[in-house]
Amino acid sequence: MQDHSDTGSESSSAGRDSSEPHGVDPGTQRVTSLSEADKTAVDRLFEDGLDHLNQADAGDLNDRENAVLQVLSNLEQYPAESSSDELVDATLAGIDRYEAGRENRFSISADQGTTGRSIRLPDFFATAAALFLAVGIGVPLFESIQSNERITMSQHRLGTVGSAIAGFSIDQGGALPLSGSEDQRDTPLHQQYYSKNLSELIDGERCGYSNLFSGSGDNVRPLVGYRVFVTRKTFRHARFSPDDVLISDPNPVLDSFRANERPNGPMSGAVTHDGQGLVVYRFDGSTPFLVEPTDFDDHQSADSGPSRRMDLIWVSDGYRHGDQDGIGWPTADSDDVLAH
Amino acid sequence: MQHQDQAREQEAAPAAVHAGKTDEELLVAYREGDRVAFATLVERYRADLVQFLHRFLSSRAAAEDVFQDAFLQVHLAAESFDADRRFKPWLYTIAANKARDFHRKRKRRSAASLSTPVGAADGRETTLVDLLEGPSEEVDAGLLESERQQLVKEVVDNMPAHYREILLLSYFQKLSYNQIADSLQIPLGTVKSRLHASVANFADAWKTALDRQNQRTRDKTS
Numbered sequence: 001m002q003d004h005s006d007t008g009s010e011s012s013s014a015g016r017d018s019s020e021p022h023g024v025d026p027g028t029q030r031v032t033s034l035s036e037a038d039k040t041a042v043d044r045l046f047e048d049g050l051d052h053l054n055q056a057d058a059g060d061l062n063d064r065e066n067a068v069l070q071v072l073s074n075l076e077q078y079p080a081e082s083s084s085d086e087l088v089d090a091t092l093a094g095i096d097r098y099e100a101g102r103e104n105r106f107s108i109s110a111d112q113g114t115t116g117r118s119i120r121l122p123d124f125f126a127t128a129a130a131l132f133l134a135v136g137i138g139v140p141l142f143e144s145i146q147s148n149e150r151i152t153m154s155q156h157r158l159g160t161v162g163s164a165i166a167g168f169s170i171d172q173g174g175a176l177p178l179s180g181s182e183d184q185r186d187t188p189l190h191q192q193y194y195s196k197n198l199s200e201l202i203d204g205e206r207c208g209y210s211n212l213f214s215g216s217g218d219n220v221r222p223l224v225g226y227r228v229f230v231t232r233k234t235f236r237h238a239r240f241s242p243d244d245v246l247i248s249d250p251n252p253v254l255d256s257f258r259a260n261e262r263p264n265g266p267m268s269g270a271v272t273h274d275g276q277g278l279v280v281y282r283f284d285g286s287t288p289f290l291v292e293p294t295d296f297d298d299h300q301s302a303d304s305g306p307s308r309r310m311d312l313i314w315v316s317d318g319y320r321h322g323d324q325d326g327i328g329w330p331t332a333d334s335d336d337v338l339a340h
Numbered sequence: 341m342q343h344q345d346q347a348r349e350q351e352a353a354p355a356a357v358h359a360g361k362t363d364e365e366l367l368v369a370y371r372e373g374d375r376v377a378f379a380t381l382v383e384r385y386r387a388d389l390v391q392f393l394h395r396f397l398s399s400r401a402a403a404e405d406v407f408q409d410a411f412l413q414v415h416l417a418a419e420s421f422d423a424d425r426r427f428k429p430w431l432y433t434i435a436a437n438k439a440r441d442f443h444r445k446r447k448r449r450s451a452a453s454l455s456t457p458v459g460a461a462d463g464r465e466t467t468l469v470d471l472l473e474g475p476s477e478e479v480d481a482g483l484l485e486s487e488r489q490q491l492v493k494e495v496v497d498n499m500p501a502h503y504r505e506i507l508l509l510s511y512f513q514k515l516s517y518n519q520i521a522d523s524l525q526i527p528l529g530t531v532k533s534r535l536h537a538s539v540a541n542f543a544d545a546w547k548t549a550l551d552r553q554n555q556r557t558r559d560k561t562s
Contacts, residue, residue, distance in 0.1 A: 034540045042539050043532065049516035071543045072511050077485070077492040081400050083390035083407070088382045091408045095415050 041065045147273070154249055154279035155287040157211055161198065161224055161247055162281040164206035169237045176227075176235050177201060189327045190257035194339035195222040197229075225251045225338035228330055239333060242284035245313060249278040250340045253314040253327060280313070280338075313338055363427035371418050381427075382411055388513065389435055395508050396439050398497045406442050410435040429519040436505060436523060443501055491553060495545045503538035510535055 034042065041064035061069070168177050179200045184192060201207045214221045225248040229235035240246070273279075277291040290313075313336050315327050330337045358366060358380040366384075369377035389410070393403035413434045421430060496504060509515045509523060517531045524531070 034536050038539075039532075039536050042536055046510045046535060047517050049519065050511065050514040052516070068539065071546065072507075072539070074488070074492050074546055075395075075496065075507070075511055075542075077488045078395050078496055079489045079493055080391045080394040083386050083400075083404060087386055087390065087404055087407065088379060090404075091382050091411045092379060094408045095412055098412060098415075 037064055038068065041068050045069065147276070150273055151277075151279060151289050154273070155289070157223065158247055158249075158279055158281040158287050159285075160207050160211050161201065162285060162287075164201045164211075165198070165246065166237075166285075167206055168201060168204065174236045174238050176229075176237060178229060178232055178235060179203075182232075185329050189228065189329065189337075189339045190254050193220075193222050194228060195224055195226045198224065198226055222250060222340035225249060225254075225340040228335075228337040228339050230330055230333050230335070234333060237283070240283050242282060244283050245280045245336050245338060246283050248280040248313065248338045249273065251314050251327075251338050254339055257327065278313075363431075364423050364425075367414075367418060367421055367427055368423050371421075378415065381414075385431060389431070392432075392508050392512060393435060393439055395496060395512070396436075396501075396505055397442060398493075402442060406435065406438045409438045413438065426519070428513075429515065429522045432509065432513060432515070433523040433525065436509075439505075440501070487553070491546075491549045495542065495549050498545065499538070499541055502534065503541050506531065506534050507538045507542060 041062070045061075045065055045068055165177060169175060177200045178197050180192075180194070180197045184194075184197075195212060198212055202209050202212065212222065212224050214223055227244075227246050277289055279287055279289050281287050315337060327337065327339070358369075358377055361369070361377070361380075363381060363384070366377040366381045370381070386407075390400075390403050390407050393406050394400050397403050397406065410431065414431060417434075421427070499507070506520060506524070509520050515523065517528055517535075520526075520531045520535075521528045526534070
């Protein structure tokens with residue numbers, strides 16, 4: 001439970017209206033608080049409930065605890081009248097009335113449903129129009145809401161991880177996290193989980209496992225694409241500009257290679273968004289949703305017609321669509337390759 | 341009138357059948373259709389809860405209205421009650437919420453902000469032992485019962501609602517800090533600090549009231 005005790009150092013005058021005369025001395029506008037010893041006495045008496053004080057304990061009370069009880073015993077003089085016996089009946093009757101009202105509301109609609117009227121043409125058209133509206137507007141609207149929800153979730157996840165990386169970098173004198181092995185560049189990106197480089201964030205409790213991965217064991221699935229380093233030495237915060245991309249939704253080109261399929265057709269977005277765009281996190285902390293992250297260019301291949309050049313978010317410069325060997329590692333810091 | 345009829349039919353039964361049952365068992369029984377169990381619960385809390393609400397709302401009529409509202413809410417939310425938890429804090433959570441709603445509607449006094457930072461640098465400390473000594477003590481001893489009741493009512497009714505609420509829950513309902521935190525849905529640390537503030541507020545206001553009473557008495561005699 002979150003502790004808000006810092007707001008409660010005993011009494012206040014600020015922000016109170018003048019109809020609250022006690023605890024504030026109207027002459028001096030000073031506030032009243034208990035001494036530390038009295039606070040301790042109050043805690044000892046009430047922390048476990050006043051019932052906790054049995055007869056044996058009562059003899060052990062110190063002066064301050066007795067003083068607290070003596071002052072508060074005046075509360076018992078509050079002229080609170082006992083309630084009448086009828087209150088129980090009135091309470092039960094109130095509940096019955098409420099339930100009867102509720103049943104009536106239901107029974108009215110039930111009656112209407114059993115009148116056995118024949119269907120009239122206007123009713124039919126009205127129903128048809130309602131269905132048309134539901135299908136024509138409701139379904140796309142629902143899909144749009146779902147899509148926006150996915151974008152928001154991505155932005156939240158990337159924002160959390162991005163902040164964690166920023167915190168890590170500050171603590172490490174500007175270095176970005178690289179938890180993976182030294183020789184990871186010897187393995188093609190689609191044959192390893194590159195985002196394991198971020199595992200230091202989990203170990204250091206900077207972000208949760210669920211921000212980076214879903215599932216576990218053989219079913220683990222990385223959720224965040226992370227910028228691929230060129231050399232460990234140069235992989236530092238200061239070398240990148242605010243517009244450069246640091247992390248993103250998973251890279252769909254990698255997913256295609258992992259599924260032993262060559263990327264087929266335009267790769268316009270992450271699987272997370274049904275292939276319809278992706279969220280990226282830039283070094284400046286922004287999390288835009290890019291609808292068209294894939295570039296098409298008119299480079300001609302000698303034998304197979306127009307080729308597609310993937311956006312450099314997905315693949316390193318020089319990658320050609322016909323490559324069979326997956327995505328190569330970037331060779332220049334300017335390559336914005338993101339892998340997961 | 342199902343509740344009433346069934347409760348009356350088994351008028352003699354509830355005390356015997358349900359006397360040994362805990363509140364939680366009664367609510368579970370009610371969920372399973374035992375309406376007499378619910379009547380027993382209402383009866384069990386009638387005195388305590390109404391008195392709590394009366395002190396909180398400064399009005400018996402209001403207290404009885406809120407009492408009924410609270411048990412209607414218990415009826416509506418019975419299915420969602422987790423039987424592993426205590427019923428009493430849950431009931432007082434509902435009742436306190438209803439009472440606060442009532443306060444807001446009534447708008448007799450503007451509500452104090454619970455997030456107001458407290459504890460000014462120039463704040464003075466109240467020592468309860470000191471409060472019990474001095475001229476106020478003599479006035480205290482000389483008060484008639486009716487005068488004392490009136491003074492206590494004035495002091496309590498003028499306390500900020502959130503101070504009054506926590507003081508009543510801890511002193512009269514004897515709830516522990518954890519139970520109060522559950523009931524009011526506030527952090528444990530806030531329970532402590534608010535209760536400290538509430539005791540200080542009451543003690544100071546009580547002393548002020550006694551001093552005022554002393555002054556009145558002196559004015560009369562002179």
